[in-house]
Amino acid sequence: MRILQITAHEISQTHQAAEISLINGAWTALTKNLSVETLMKTYQDDVERKKILLRKAGVTRSEMLFLTQSLKTLLSDENFVTLLRAEGLANLPKTVADRVSRIEGEPV
Numbered sequence: 025m026r027i028l029q030i031t032a033h034e035i036s037q038t039h040q041a042a043e044i045s046l047i048n049g050a051w052t053a054l055t056k057n058l059s060v061e062t063l064m065k066t067y068q069d070d071v072e073r074k075k076i077l078l079r080k081a082g083v084t085r086s087e088m089l090f091l092t093q094s095l096k097t098l099l100s101d102e103n104f105v106t107l108l109r110a111e112g113l114a115n116l117p118k119t120v121a122d123r124v125s126r127i128e129g130e131p132v
Contacts, residue, residue, distance in 0.1 A: 034067070088123075092123050092124060092126075095120070095124050096124045099124060
């Protein structure tokens with residue numbers, strides 16, 4: 025895992041963005057206590073939220089890959105396809121069909 029380093033330029037940009045927001049009437053709670061510590065905490069919280077989002081995206085990608093491969097396996101079974109036809113479920117939505125027809129190993 026990469027260690028994040030905050031540069032003086034990033035702190036300056038964050039501070040300027042906060043000042044602009046303060047001028048526009050947003051972030052009224054920060055008007056009295058806008059300090060380097062507050063900016064650092066806000067930045068670190070944002071980084072943490074992004075890390076969580078990336079973890080969730082990875083889990084979702086893995087689940088999609090599992091589901092796609094499972095559906096691909098089922099659709100290769102002629103008995104399953106016959107059952108789908110008998111139940112009137114022979115058509116797949118285009119996006120699902122596109123995912124299933126992709127070459128194995130390609131990103132989902």
